[in-house]
Amino acid sequence: MIEDKNTARTSLSDLGEFGLIDHLTKDFEVKHTSTLKGIGDDAAVVHFDNECVVTTDLLVEGVHFDLAYVPLKHLGYKSVMVNLSDVYAMNATPKQITVSIAVSNRFPLEALEDLYAGIRAAAKIYNIDVIGGDTTSSQKGLLISITALGHVKKEDIVYRSGAKDNDLIVLSGDIGAAYLGLQVLERENQVFKVNPQSQPDLSTYSYIIERQLKPEARRDIPVLLKKLEVKPTSMIDVSDGLSSEILHLCKHSKVGATIYEEKIPLDPTVISTCEEFNMDSTTIALNGGEDYELLFTVSQDDYSKIKANPSITIIGHINQEKEGVHLITRGNTKVAITAQGWNSLNENKEN
Ligand code: ADP
Numbered sequence: 001m002i003e004d005k006n007t008a009r010t011s012l013s014d015l016g017e018f019g020l021i022d023h024l025t026k027d028f029e030v031k032h033t034s035t036l037k038g039i040g041d042d043a044a045v046v047h048f049d050n051e052c053v054v055t056t057d058l059l060v061e062g063v064h065f066d067l068a069y070v071p072l073k074h075l076g077y078k079s080v081m082v083n084l085s086d087v088y089a090m091n092a093t094p095k096q097i098t099v100s101i102a103v104s105n106r107f108p109l110e111a112l113e114d115l116y117a118g119i120r121a122a123a124k125i126y127n128i129d130v131i132g133g134d135t136t137s138s139q140k141g142l143l144i145s146i147t148a149l150g151h152v153k154k155e156d157i158v159y160r161s162g163a164k165d166n167d168l169i170v171l172s173g174d175i176g177a178a179y180l181g182l183q184v185l186e187r188e189n190q191v192f193k194v195n196p197q198s199q200p201d202l203s204t205y206s207y208i209i210e211r212q213l214k215p216e217a218r219r220d221i222p223v224l225l226k227k228l229e230v231k232p233t234s235m236i237d238v239s240d241g242l243s244s245e246i247l248h249l250c251k252h253s254k255v256g257a258t259i260y261e262e263k264i265p266l267d268p269t270v271i272s273t274c275e276e277f278n279m280d281s282t283t284i285a286l287n288g289g290e291d292y293e294l295l296f297t298v299s300q301d302d303y304s305k306i307k308a309n310p311s312i313t314i315i316g317h318i319n320q321e322k323e324g325v326h327l328i329t330r331g332n333t334k335v336a337i338t339a340q341g342w343n344s345l346n347e348n349k350e351n
Pocket residue numbers: 021024025038039040041042043044098099100101130131132133134135
């Protein structure tokens with residue numbers, strides 16, 4: 001984002017490590033009774049009545065994010081979402097996170113305050129205790145590692161491995177938007193480099209940019225499924241694109257799958273932006289990534305409970321492993337979905 005030359009820049013070395021930790025963590029308060037001790041001792045203490053799920057993600061500047069167009073507050077928020085999404089994908093409720101950062105001294109304190117403002121906002125909205133972390137320096141750039149702890153009753157846990165032949169394949173929300181949002185931001189960043197005075201009007205892209213910069217983890221989906229009295233047979237979150245996630249589910253469940261191109265839920269902005277960028281919207285939906293939707297399978301017996309629900313779409317069904325993993329295109333061509341991606345479709349595609 002465009003740096004405001006008037007904002008204060010306090011050097012990290014002025015505070016020292018402990019001053020920095022105190023400054024960044026002073027506003028975190030403990031909300032959950034399961035958090036017996038949060039920040040401030042050698043380790044946090046948590047108490048679980050049920051099973052505990054644990055997940056970690058590491059985000060590296062230049063690999064996972066580019067600070068040229070990602071505001072630090074959004075980055076903080078998104079790094080929490082990435083972890084919460086994994087917890088929801090286990091059908092669990094996240095309760096605590098730890099946040100570890102490595103930061104070079106090119107960052108002023110104000111930058112880290114922005115990062116933590118995003119983390120704090122996410123923790124507040126999603127009702128999470130920040131219970132610890134670590135702070136260290138890096139030679140170059142920023143690294144953020146977050147670990148999330150979630151609680152779930154043993155009988156409610158949903159693994160990737162439970163999909164059965166004939167199960168329905170279901171997706172929350174819509175996909176492809178986050179990747180396209182990134183394309184728009186990268187394009188505008190190139191324009192900005194050439195002409196820093198340019199004031200782009202991005203309002204037509206607001207949905208896809210928001211999906212890239214400020215994703216929301218689907219905490220409503222485990223709640224909805226519970227209300228509908230549906231327990232998915234398998235579940236995964238869509239962080240890397242639909243094709244790679246469906247392949248993960250199938251591999252772990254030892255099944256195959258059929259997905260219908262016409263069923264893949266796309267926002268109208270995704271369709272119009274794909275036209276503008278001369279991209280195929282199905283390719284983007286399958287390979288884009290960072291959507292943080294939930295992909296799950298349910299028994300055919302549950303069809304009447306989930307049909308016609310606006311939050312979820314049935315996009316296909318599970319078949320036997322030997323039948324493989326395929327997409328049925330709008331032109332009714334059967335195309336193998338492979339880990340290598342999607343090129344085969346473009347060669348075979350009829351329309
Ligand atoms: P130690 O030397 O025992 O690792 P630290 O001085 O690094 O302890 O951390 C002091 C307290 O602050 C601990 O509770 C730790 O979990 C917490 N903490 C350190 N860095 C962060 C951070 N970046 N975000 C949140 N909590 C942090």
